[in-house]
Amino acid sequence: MKSISHIFSFIVLAFACGSQLRAENVDLSTVPKRDSVQLTIYNSEDITLVRETRVVTFKKGLNPLQFSWANTLIDPSSVELKFLTAADKLDVEDTTFPHDKPQMLYWNVKSEFDGGATIQITYFTSGITWSADYVAIADKDERTLDIDGFVRVTNNSGEEYENAQIRLVVGTINLVEKIAELAKIPVADVKKLKEESQLGFRREVLGRAMDRMAVGGAVSAPAAVPAEAAKEKEIIKEGLSEYFIYTVEGTETIPNGWSKRMRSFAGKSVPLKVQYRYRPREYGEQLVRMYLMTNNEESKLGTTPLPDGIVRLFRNNGREGLSYLTQQTIKYIPIGDKIELNLGVDPEVVFDLAKLRTSRDHIWMQINGTDKFQQVGEDLIESQVNANVAGWDDHCLYRQQIRNYTGKPIDVEIRRSFGGHILFRSQLQPTQFDFQTAQFTAQIPAGAKKDLLYEIVQHQGRNTKQNNVTLETAEVKP
Amino acid sequence: MPTHLPIRRAVLRAAAALASATLVFLIVPNAADARVKLITLPVRERVEIQLDHPNATLVEEERVVPLVKGANQVDFSWANTQIDPNTIVFRVVGPAGSEKLDVTVASVSYPPNESSLVWTVGASASGSARVRISYLLGNLTKSFNYRAVASHDEKHLTLAQYMRLDNLANESFRETKLFAGFGPQFQKPIGLNETKEVLVEKFEAVPIDKTYTCNPQEYDYLDRGQNKLRVPMHYVIKNDTAHQLGKAVLPYGKVRIFIEGAGDQAQAATAFLGEDWGKFTPKDDEMRLYLGVAQDVVVKRTIDKNEAKRVTGNLYNHDVVIKYEIENFKKQPVTLDVTENLPYVRNETRGNTNRDVDYDLREDTTFTGGPDRERSSSEKLVFHAQLPAADANGKAEKVIHKLHLTFKNEW
Numbered sequence: 001m002k003s004i005s006h007i008f009s010f011i012v013l014a015f016a017c018g019s020q021l022r023a024e025n026v027d028l029s030t031v032p033k034r035d036s037v038q039l040t041i042y043n044s045e046d047i048t049l050v051r052e053t054r055v056v057t058f059k060k061g062l063n064p065l066q067f068s069w070a071n072t073l074i075d076p077s078s079v080e081l082k083f084l085t086a087a088d089k090l091d092v093e094d095t096t097f098p099h100d101k102p103q104m105l106y107w108n109v110k111s112e113f114d115g116g117a118t119i120q121i122t123y124f125t126s127g128i129t130w131s132a133d134y135v136a137i138a139d140k141d142e143r144t145l146d147i148d149g150f151v152r153v154t155n156n157s158g159e160e161y162e163n164a165q166i167r168l169v170v171g172t173i174n175l176v177e178k179i180a181e182l183a184k185i186p187v188a189d190v191k192k193l194k195e196e197s198q199l200g201f202r203r204e205v206l207g208r209a210m211d212r213m214a215v216g217g218a219v220s221a222p223a224a225v226p227a228e229a230a231k232e233k234e235i236i237k238e239g240l241s242e243y244f245i246y247t248v249e250g251t252e253t254i255p256n257g258w259s260k261r262m263r264s265f266a267g268k269s270v271p272l273k274v275q276y277r278y279r280p281r282e283y284g285e286q287l288v289r290m291y292l293m294t295n296n297e298e299s300k301l302g303t304t305p306l307p308d309g310i311v312r313l314f315r316n317n318g319r320e321g322l323s324y325l326t327q328q329t330i331k332y333i334p335i336g337d338k339i340e341l342n343l344g345v346d347p348e349v350v351f352d353l354a355k356l357r358t359s360r361d362h363i364w365m366q367i368n369g370t371d372k373f374q375q376v377g378e379d380l381i382e383s384q385v386n387a388n389v390a391g392w393d394d395h396c397l398y399r400q401q402i403r404n405y406t407g408k409p410i411d412v413e414i415r416r417s418f419g420g421h422i423l424f425r426s427q428l429q430p431t432q433f434d435f436q437t438a439q440f441t442a443q444i445p446a447g448a449k450k451d452l453l454y455e456i457v458q459h460q461g462r463n464t465k466q467n468n469v470t471l472e473t474a475e476v477k478p
Numbered sequence: 479m480p481t482h483l484p485i486r487r488a489v490l491r492a493a494a495a496l497a498s499a500t501l502v503f504l505i506v507p508n509a510a511d512a513r514v515k516l517i518t519l520p521v522r523e524r525v526e527i528q529l530d531h532p533n534a535t536l537v538e539e540e541r542v543v544p545l546v547k548g549a550n551q552v553d554f555s556w557a558n559t560q561i562d563p564n565t566i567v568f569r570v571v572g573p574a575g576s577e578k579l580d581v582t583v584a585s586v587s588y589p590p591n592e593s594s595l596v597w598t599v600g601a602s603a604s605g606s607a608r609v610r611i612s613y614l615l616g617n618l619t620k621s622f623n624y625r626a627v628a629s630h631d632e633k634h635l636t637l638a639q640y641m642r643l644d645n646l647a648n649e650s651f652r653e654t655k656l657f658a659g660f661g662p663q664f665q666k667p668i669g670l671n672e673t674k675e676v677l678v679e680k681f682e683a684v685p686i687d688k689t690y691t692c693n694p695q696e697y698d699y700l701d702r703g704q705n706k707l708r709v710p711m712h713y714v715i716k717n718d719t720a721h722q723l724g725k726a727v728l729p730y731g732k733v734r735i736f737i738e739g740a741g742d743q744a745q746a747a748t749a750f751l752g753e754d755w756g757k758f759t760p761k762d763d764e765m766r767l768y769l770g771v772a773q774d775v776v777v778k779r780t781i782d783k784n785e786a787k788r789v790t791g792n793l794y795n796h797d798v799v800i801k802y803e804i805e806n807f808k809k810q811p812v813t814l815d816v817t818e819n820l821p822y823v824r825n826e827t828r829g830n831t832n833r834d835v836d837y838d839l840r841e842d843t844t845f846t847g848g849p850d851r852e853r854s855s856s857e858k859l860v861f862h863a864q865l866p867a868a869d870a871n872g873k874a875e876k877v878i879h880k881l882h883l884t885f886k887n888e889w
Binding site: 133135137152154230231232233254256257258259260261262263310312314317319321322323324325327347348350354355356357358359360363365368376384385386387388389392394396397403405449 | 526528530531532534536538548549550564565567582583584585586587588589590591598599600601610612614657663727758760761762763788789790791792793833834835836855856857886887889
């Protein structure tokens with residue numbers, strides 16, 4: 001099925017009289033059909049490797065082949081021709097990119113025999129993309145979670161690849177030029193392109209491609225539903241070098257402008273841990289509820305790394321329906337790594353920080369005009385007028401109150417960061433997350449309230465010796 | 479190109495006029511060459527609207543979809559509604575009848591430039607399946623408001639909590655279950671562009687505190703020249719079981735406050751006292767509703783003493799005494815909450831040093847019972863002053879209180 005705008009063609013000039021014939025106005029050509037096509041789609045860049053095979057009948061001598069790709073987003077510098085059969089009897093003598101037809105090239109193939117051969121043409125195109133997304137539904141009690149991973153392939157390439165084998169590459173590759181940019185210029189001009197124009201050009205090209213689709217009205221319809229479409233296709237996952245390749249079982253046809261979403265994996269009853277976290281650097285100044293899982297076999301996952309994508313999270317609400325929890329973009333999660341989903345603030349858990357008391361001590365005075373220092377205390381006489389405060393300790397007593405109305409005991413993890421030279425005094429058995437961050441945890445029974453007390457001593461002025469937090473275990477009274 | 483597509487589109491447009499979200503089932507057995515098509519329009523059997531998320535509305539609808547053995551196309555389209563197609567979840571609940579039917583969703587296709595999608599669904603036999611489609615719908619929003627009617631003696635109030643649904647989603651729903659995330663579920667129709675207000679809960683005889691407060695930092699002076707403080711009044715509703723509440727959080731919303739009249743005609747003589755925004759109130763927290771400024775409780779605040787004492791060098795302690803002269807012209811005794819913000823007082827007397835306050839509460843303080851520990855902090859002191867009622871002639875007894883503080887270690 002080809003639409004009007006679908007102008008990819010392969011022409012064998014029947015009169016093999018050399019390149020001068022191409023200037024003539026009367027041509028005769030045959031169009032060998034595409035026998036197979038494979039798409040390898042990358043999600044880190046807008047690039048797809050197309051590998052197609054066709055059977056072409058050659059005659060002994062020179063055979064001109066014309067390959068054109070009007071209104072598509074193919075990179076002309078990437079087009080390659082290979083002979084899969086009779087390779088020892090066929091040679092490409094030369095390749096010509098005519099100056100007046102940017103989306104076309106000619107191969108002169110020299111054949112030593114009369115007969116058919118299978119050829120393979122490969123090229124890069126832009127406009128075919130894939131993305132991952134996930135739908136996760138937690139059970140009512142939030143102990144397990146069903147997660148489905150999906151891949152969605154979108155075809156805006158201007159070309160319809162019928163019955164294509166689809167392979168999706170998970171991972172990042174390096175490109176020095178954008179395919180969409182290369183697609184629209186004669187091969188001779190590729191070098192002229194400046195880097196800064198790349199992005200704008202790409203948008204323009206894509207825009208033009210979209211306009212053509214709209215004006216032509218040539219939106220393709222899905223193929224009629226063949227019986228095999230009823231079966232959910234398996235997506236085979238395999239590692240290759242630093243990448244992971246998903247191969248969609250069988251073949252797919254995705255008309256230009258359409259996208260198709262298929263399930264890549266299903267994790268059933270994945271064990272789930274709920275944790276409440278206060279980490280201002282990551283989640284802002286709020287206590288958030290987290291779902292924590294692991295992408296491994298024990299957790300009934302781990303068959304594939306999870307590519308970047310949006311997770312949409314629901315919970316079985318116990319009334320035969322769903323509650324919407326959140327949607328969140330996750331970054332690539334390797335096999336074995338943690339999956340952490342932030343559900344935001346839970347109105348059933350109240351998290352209050354109160355500053356109960358502030359004071360100062362260990363005040364050091366510097367006698368003016370000298371390098372003599374004296375600590376303020378009982379010994380220091382009032383008569384020392386000619387002195388200025390040079391160092392002191394600020395004390396601040398905090399009460400972190402957590403009230404749990406959820407009906408279940410909860411685990412809370414709190415990270416507090418401080419600049420300067422800090423003593424963190426408490427009986428909370430904190431650990432040091434980094435040089436300026438103390439981390440402590442608490443379990444709050446269902447329906448209970450807990451007050452976590454800690455005192456911050458900040459050394460100031462000449463009392464400052466370090467830039468870090470020291471943890472001290474000591475009783476702190478309100 | 480198969481010919482079924484233009485037919486499908488025509489039906490979709492017609493269907494869209496009936497309801498903006500439409501499910502179309504296309505029967506295309508071996509459809510490659512078929513020219514005659516039959517399309518069924520499975521209706522919504524049941525709709526639930528979940529309003530339990532603070533800023534998203536989830537619609538769940540259940541439909542019975544007839545399927546033929548093999549592959550089926552199920553089209554879902556919407557017009558002029560804000561459905562996020564990426565949030566649509568299609569779940570097969572089971573066969574609609576008693577016959578066994580295995581249904582799988584093979585893939586979803588998204589046509590270009592259309593608000594629709596097409597599920598390719600495989601069925602093990604011909605029969606009907608019950609499916610549930612969930613999606614986030616924009617412009618169907620909720621808000622809360624309250625009507626509080628205080629008893630004549632201002633000891634209790636009746637608090638009615640309403641949920642208001644604004645349906646600008648360009649979609650109507652017949653009998654629909656609504657759930658706010660708390661309280662009961664409702665079954666109501668929601669029409670196009672309709673606003674619907676439902677009573678979620680009504681709490682009777684909720685004990686309240688009426689408070690009189692002075693706090694120069696927060697409420698300022700009524701008359702600066704005469705040192706008279708503004709004395710706002712509040713009803714304080716505590717969201718706990720002891721106060722007939724505490725079942726759930728009280729969401730943010732406007733509270734209209736009324737008071738019953740006296741005598742037998744209490745209901746008929748109900749008067750409007752004003753309105754305030756009720757803040758989001760977790761369980762065990764207080765919702766304070768501002769009622770206006772009290773005219774009959776007069777508080778004069780003067781700083782009686784402000785004395786700097788050198789500790790050494792440029793280090794000083796500051797002795798501060800604040801005097802309150804309070805008169806209650808009301809016929810009832812009143813408790814006044816006297817609140818001082820300590821950095822405010824320090825800045826007023828010593829000047830702003832941008833340091834935390836280090837202070838001692840001193841011996842000349844007269845408030846009995848000391849500061850209210852629950853409501854005081856490192857920066858705030860709250861005291862309660864008991865004020866007797868005015869005498870029969872309307873003459874108020876002048877109550878004098880002092881707050882004596884030392885701000886320590888300032889420079």
